[in-house]
Amino acid sequence: MTEQVMAAIDGSQFSEEVCDYAAWASLVLQAPLTFLHVNDNHLPPEERNLSGNIGLGSREQLLAELADLDEQRAKVAQEQGRLLLKEAKERAIENGVSDSTCRQRNGTLVETLEELQSEIRLLVMGKRGETAHQDINHLGSNLERTVRTLHRPILMVTGSFKRPEKVMLAFDGSKTTRKGVEMLARSPLFDAIPVHVVIVGAETGDHRSQLDWALKTLREAGHEAEGTIRAGEVEATLRAYQEEQDIDLLVMGAYGHSRIRHLLVGSTTTEMLRKATIPVLLLR
Template identity: 80%
Template sequence: MTEQVMAAIDGSTFSEGVCDAAAWASLALGAPLTFLHVNDNHVPPEERNLSGNLLAGGRERLLEELARLDEQRAKVAQEQGRLMLQAARERAIQDGVAEPGARQRNGTLVETLEELQGDMRLLVIGKRGEGAEQASGHLGSNLERVVRTLHRPILMVPASFEAPKKVMLAFDGSPTTRKGVEMLAKSPLFAGIPVHVVIIGAETGDNRSQLDWALATLRDAGHEAEGAIRAGEVEATLRAYKDENAIDLLVMGAYGHSRIRHLLVGSTTTEMLRRASVPILLLR
């Protein structure tokens, strides 16, 4: 199957931003777009435990009733998913995508995405799912697991999305972030968009050399590019730079070898994603 933009949607308010971001990426990359909805039919254990307090006859009747309710619940969930996918396709068509696809699966989101990642060029996913959308300071647990599991680029989207006008790359000179620079330079996703390259660290000869290489690579590809070396705590310093320069999309490598590595394999990853008010593209 042709590698495609895949967008995971659910019943949360983040799904609208996911739809718009996925349509933007699909059009910019010239890649097919497929929406994915996953029904998790896991029954909460407390429902199963109700039967433990009943006599044998009552327990049997209750289990039969629970089985019937499970079947009804599964049918309702499937129909809800079908309607969500239909609405997502209609929104993407309005955004200019000619023939968006749709897939509905049963299982867990993380396992399903892991199984389908061979079909992905890019995964678009919301910051939180429907189970956590009311907690403004909370990061969806599914998102954290997806980031740690998948080996494809992941675009995390907040509740709304607009095509970016300025992009910032968190850079540390590692192979992953150098590949990120090269990807940014040639990707149609960022054609014509100014790029800011930011190194968190001391003003050393090595850091200056790495930054000069990144800026030259981007400028040679026709990008307007600016760079900075900033000292400080990674998440707070990147966030401050974003605010100062009106950055509306962040790009980060998922693995590195220095301070940025801790950003994306430790607690700072969660903090960066949790505080994000703009989309973040995580490179693998």
Template identity: 70%
Template structure:
């Protein structure tokens, strides 16, 4: 079974960027591209639904009208989703993707993505979905739940696309980030792109040895890379380095290596998710 770049689109302002980054990844990985729209059946109750207070004489008639209204609402949602998928397919074809696919599924997003995990090579989704709060640092609960549930790389993207040229890897020497370095070295996704490996902590001999290993691993793969060890608070230090070096994309491990965090998104990752204004690739 082929593993696809799976792009989640909805009615939010992120869908265009999701499409563009998914096309970028699909073409670099030479992997098939699938656009996915999930219709959540757990819709919030409509205002003015007083079915529980309906009198006996009219109760059956009004309940039928409410059921009919739900059916119409579901049909409209399906049609809107189909229209969004058609637009994404056309955009991908215009950018040179020969046979992009589209899937519309009913159900809950995290459960649907878990079901499709075996078909997914890379998951691309926006920082916030259409139902998320609009505050600039808010990360919708769906995104954090997806990160916890999935065992595939996840590319979380901002609202606008920028062709990645300079990629920063947040490296802590732990098992997950060492595995991430090896994944990057073996993947065609970043060929020809400049890398910055950044460790946050004191520049002691142990840190330097770990950084040298990471630099050597990527250089042996033919990638251009430079490294730095910075002192300071992790999230603020990474953000400062990003801004100083005009970084286009950040790569992180989705979890810290503390056992206490094994079921939770690491605190640094959560902070970066909240404040990210560039794509964030989370490696598992």
């Protein structure tokens, strides 16, 4: 099956932006676009075991009523998902994607994405889902688990769509970020977009040679590229450079299992995602 741009949508505040960025990526990559909505029919913990403290005579009736209620909720959730997918398809048409696919599944989002992983070229997700806490620095648990599970590029969307005009790559010379440089160099997604390569650390010979390699690779592929080495705390330094240079897309590597077992918690990756005000493309 042809790899596709897959957009995970729900009823969150980011769904429209997910649609817009996914449509843009689909057109630029000339890849099929699929919208995915997953119905998680698991009840919240506080709604379970309601029959445990009632008399035996009433329990059977209550369980039947709860089963009916579950069925009604499932039907409502399925219809809501169908409408969300319909609206997403219509929005994609407005954005120039004449033909997109809609898929509705039951289960959990992360397990579904893992099952569909071989079909994904790029996954587009919002910073938070519809059930997540709405604090501006809060990350949805689905995003964290998805980054831990999938080995595909993930574009995290944070706000209104803006066609990227300047891209920043957070570069540390690791295998993941070197692959990121090579991906940036050859991907149609970044054609004619200036690329800024930033190393956070001391000005050393090793850092300078790593930066020179990255810039050479990008320029040989036809990109306008510039780079810098800056000392400081990683998240704050990258954020300052982003604001200074008016960057509108950040590319960075996500930690793998071998580097950190409890993915994201306390890591630079988490901090960058939590405080991100622009889309972040995560590479594995």
